[in-house]
Amino acid sequence: MVLSRVICGRLRRVDNAYEITYYMGVDVKIYSASEARQNLYGLIRSASTGLRVIEINLRGSEPVVMINKAEMESWLETLDLLSGKEELEIVRKSMVDRNYISHGDLRKKLGV
Numbered sequence: 001m002v003l004s005r006v007i008c009g010r011l012r013r014v015d016n017a018y019e020i021t022y023y024m025g026v027d028v029k030i031y032s033a034s035e036a037r038q039n040l041y042g043l044i045r046s047a048s049t050g051l052r053v054i055e056i057n058l059r060g061s062e063p064v065v066m067i068n069k070a071e072m073e074s075w076l077e078t079l080d081l082l083s084g085k086e087e088l089e090i091v092r093k094s095m096v097d098r099n100y101i102s103h104g105d106l107r108k109k110l111g112v
Contacts, residue, residue, distance in 0.1 A: 026053055033058040 036056045047066045054066040
């Protein structure tokens with residue numbers, strides 16, 4: 001329920017996330033609604049395994065996208081971080097300064 005409110009509040013930014021997928025090398029497969037209906041369970045399994053994005057086109061409607069829930073949450077978190085001027089400036093500065101640590105090192109540092 002909380003996630004649905006977050007998604008509804010950020011629908012405009014989801015389009016940007018979708019565009020980002022092309023630059024990140026995410027595997028996007030496009031299907032018509034008829035093809036998707038015939039292969040629904042396989043498409044769900046495919047989308048649930050990771051960086052596989054399924055685009056479904058229904059004639060006369062905007063396309064919809066099926067992705068892994070964890071991936072969507074990650075996109076929303078990234079968009080939230082990059083939408084604030086202060087946060088974006090910190091990210092840019094750390095990239096220039098190369099002042100960052102690996103995910104594993106961060107987890108160790110935080111004791112997680």
